[in-house]
Amino acid sequence: MAERRRRRGTETRRPSLLWLFAALLIPPLKGVATIRIRDGHKVPATGAFILSPNHMSNIDPVVMGYAVWHAGRAPRFLAKASLFRIPVVGSLLHGIGQIPVERGGAARGALPLSAAKRLIEEGQGVIVYPEGSLTRDPDLWPMRGKTGAARLALELGLPVVPAAHWGVQGLMPVNSTRFTLSPRPSIDVVFGDPVDLADLGRVGDRAALNEATDRIMAAITRLEEGLRGETAPPERWDPSKHGQSETGRF
Incomplete structure (x- = not known):
């Protein structure tokens, strides 16, 4: 069953630029798709945390952003x-609390110290896609993960x-930027x-980073598997074994 939005926490009650983005994005999203959210209470009500979802479509960040806001x-x-x-x-990104990371060089994927301190001191959460890019699995199962989410979790001590x-x-x-509006899609989170x-x-x-990534x-x-009512393949898809290139910051 879909859940009612939780009336707790201060992040979504405190006026901010995010209110404007929520007002602009949520009504159209709910207008074109039926979205059902389960176990939103498992998102920590307070404190810093890392959220790690699967990644299969370019619209994922909008859907997950809505689900987290709903929670x-x-x-x-x-x-x-x-x-x-x-x-x-840049001002807009800072205004809605997004976090900059470098894409190349020695600092590739590194979270700035100031951002790390802010996450902890202000009890903020961050969404990190551990696959690093859209899944390459032909059946859209989560593929092999990268170590970015695990590294942040171990270095910062975050759940x-x-x-x-x-x-x-x-x-x-998948791999499109065009909407399909008919038939009306149903999305489960x-x-x-x-x-x-x-x-x-x-x-x-x-070794610890790899183990943490495997667990995530x-x-x-x-x-x-629970959403699809199916069993995933015993081995996660590895793009490097299928001659596929990978992109992503981690």
Whole structure:
């Protein structure tokens, strides 16, 4: 069943530029698709956290942003640092709390110290796609993950909340930027319990990062299986084994 929006927390009650974006984006989204959100109470009501969903369509950030807002928290994403240097665009991104990361060089994927401190001190959440790009799996299952979400979780000591959705491909097909409005698509979003990474320490080595990533991807896949009523392949799709290039900051 779809859930009522939780009336708690201050992020969605406090006036901000995000209110404007919510007012502009949510009504059209709800007008073109039926969105059902499950277990929104598993999104922490307060405090810093990382949300890690699957990624299959270019419309995913809008849908997940709505789901997080519905759960009572402000949606924040990692965005290319270069965007923040564009006049007006950069101000808007800062105004709605988005977080800059570098795309190349030694700082690739690094979260600025100021942003990390803000997440913790102000108890903010951030949405990180652990696959790093749209899934290449031909059946749209979560593919092999990158270590970005795991690295942030271990370095900052933050909980990772897995999430999954299914049906977004009916609104915007994979690798497309065009909407499909008929028949009216139905989208299901579900949140899971935090992934247990406590035994891996605060700052892990490569083995710890890989293990943490595997646990995060396994949690996302289990949620996806529940939404689809199917069992995922025993081995996650690895683009490098199929001659496919990968893009993404992590």
